[in-house]
Amino acid sequence: MTSTDAVARPRVVIVGGGFAGHTAARGLAERIGHAAEIVLINPTDYFLYLPLLPEVAAGVIDPRRITVPLAATLPGVRVTLGEVDAVDLDERTVGWTDPEGGRGELRYDRLVLAVGSVNKLLPVPGVADHAHGFRGVPEALYLRDHITRQIELAASATDPAEREARCTFVVVGAGYTGTEVAAQGPLLTDALVRQHAVLRDQPVRWLLLDLADNVLPELDPRLSQTADRVLRKRGVEVRTGQSVQEATRDHVCLTTGEKVSTRTLVWCVGVRPDPLVEDVGQPTEKGRLVVDPQLTVPGHPDVFACGDAAAVPDLTRPGEITAMTAQHATRQGGLAARNVAASLGHGAPRSYRHHDLGFVVELGGHDAAANPLHVPLSGIAAKAVTRGYHLLSMPANRARTAADWLLDAVLPRQTVQLGLVRGPDVPLETSSPEVPHPAAR
Numbered sequence: 001m002t003s004t005d006a007v008a009r010p011r012v013v014i015v016g017g018g019f020a021g022h023t024a025a026r027g028l029a030e031r032i033g034h035a036a037e038i039v040l041i042n043p044t045d046y047f048l049y050l051p052l053l054p055e056v057a058a059g060v061i062d063p064r065r066i067t068v069p070l071a072a073t074l075p076g077v078r079v080t081l082g083e084v085d086a087v088d089l090d091e092r093t094v095g096w097t098d099p100e101g102g103r104g105e106l107r108y109d110r111l112v113l114a115v116g117s118v119n120k121l122l123p124v125p126g127v128a129d130h131a132h133g134f135r136g137v138p139e140a141l142y143l144r145d146h147i148t149r150q151i152e153l154a155a156s157a158t159d160p161a162e163r164e165a166r167c168t169f170v171v172v173g174a175g176y177t178g179t180e181v182a183a184q185g186p187l188l189t190d191a192l193v194r195q196h197a198v199l200r201d202q203p204v205r206w207l208l209l210d211l212a213d214n215v216l217p218e219l220d221p222r223l224s225q226t227a228d229r230v231l232r233k234r235g236v237e238v239r240t241g242q243s244v245q246e247a248t249r250d251h252v253c254l255t256t257g258e259k260v261s262t263r264t265l266v267w268c269v270g271v272r273p274d275p276l277v278e279d280v281g282q283p284t285e286k287g288r289l290v291v292d293p294q295l296t297v298p299g300h301p302d303v304f305a306c307g308d309a310a311a312v313p314d315l316t317r318p319g320e321i322t323a324m325t326a327q328h329a330t331r332q333g334g335l336a337a338r339n340v341a342a343s344l345g346h347g348a349p350r351s352y353r354h355h356d357l358g359f360v361v362e363l364g365g366h367d368a369a370a371n372p373l374h375v376p377l378s379g380i381a382a383k384a385v386t387r388g389y390h391l392l393s394m395p396a397n398r399a400r401t402a403a404d405w406l407l408d409a410v411l412p413r414q415t416v417q418l419g420l421v422r423g424p425d426v427p428l429e430t431s432s433p434e435v436p437h438p439a440a441r
Contacts (some may be wrong), residue, residue: 010109010344013094015084017042017070019115019329020307027337029076032346035426036094038077039106041084041096045070048136049394051326057140058184058364059413061404068396077388087280089300099175110302113289114333117271117308119326126247128207150263155196165261167204170252171268172244176212178268179227182208183363186234191413206236209243219359222376226369227361271324277309285311285321293351295336304340306332315353327356351397360386426429
């Protein structure tokens, strides 16, 4: 192919390689192939399968299982490493900073904004300095190392108060992530404690806090009840209607006035759209870029947005926008591919309309909660549905993931530090303070 041919082709730039961006890139490559130059810009060289991140933190599966290489799974797509920090809709350019600080810029003929979301950090004193975020592989591996270290240091501590604090783990936020972290946590600490005879009679506390009235408040009450039952069976102290009002290095103060000595605060209060969305300078709704049902930004027919970055009208619930879930992001990414291709003369566009197919919640061990096609399940049946759903949804690494699950079922869990913890704290680097909402969790 000559350079003249390459210049003549329209260029589609996709920002973000998450559920929406990865699906959009793959769909475009399949629909229009070499008829356009497709460029995907992402900070990492992999797509992260977020739903299984708690299992990485718990040592159930290898982190490579949920990190799917972009270049290997997107043939025909040019993958560029970088954090996009500038979008000029008038000049039709995007600019980014690469992992080593270099600058890059590209012109586009079509732009797909699929930048996803970041941690939501409420202005609670001390949280930014002392809480552990949970949004990516580095954070999950760091948390696993941190928990392992706390148990090992507790085993060598001579002060009962210090030992108790190191054996106390606080998770804030009882949505998907927080509930799954709190459910997986006791299984990991139980495995760690068994290796230290001195801790045989030492209670290990896990607390799950949320201002909502119940865990998984956004889901079917039956799923919430199943998750709550599993958590309590494992000894997790489920504290609804309360949260953290201050955090320090060695304790947290709850909204009830109670002081809990701990060295571990895991922040899972939810997510917010990536800050790039606001920088685009277009109207937003709930922090998400306003788009029409065909995922087009009003006034800019060459710009599309999908996933957590976009306020997509929910045609199945007039007046509402779609939830920030992987299920919607994946399907919107597929529609973005179709509609971008249609705008280039390949096929016809469609509007986004999707009824959710149910939800699955992985609770570790033999437990899960699921409602496929809105049929509530728990126990082994839910476990089978949950794992089957994840295997079908993953773009790659299915056999390796299934093998890790099998090994975890028949072999003792590996419990060693990987040397990732060097200082006492890891700040929530991907977050920034924002005004709390009464319903914030």
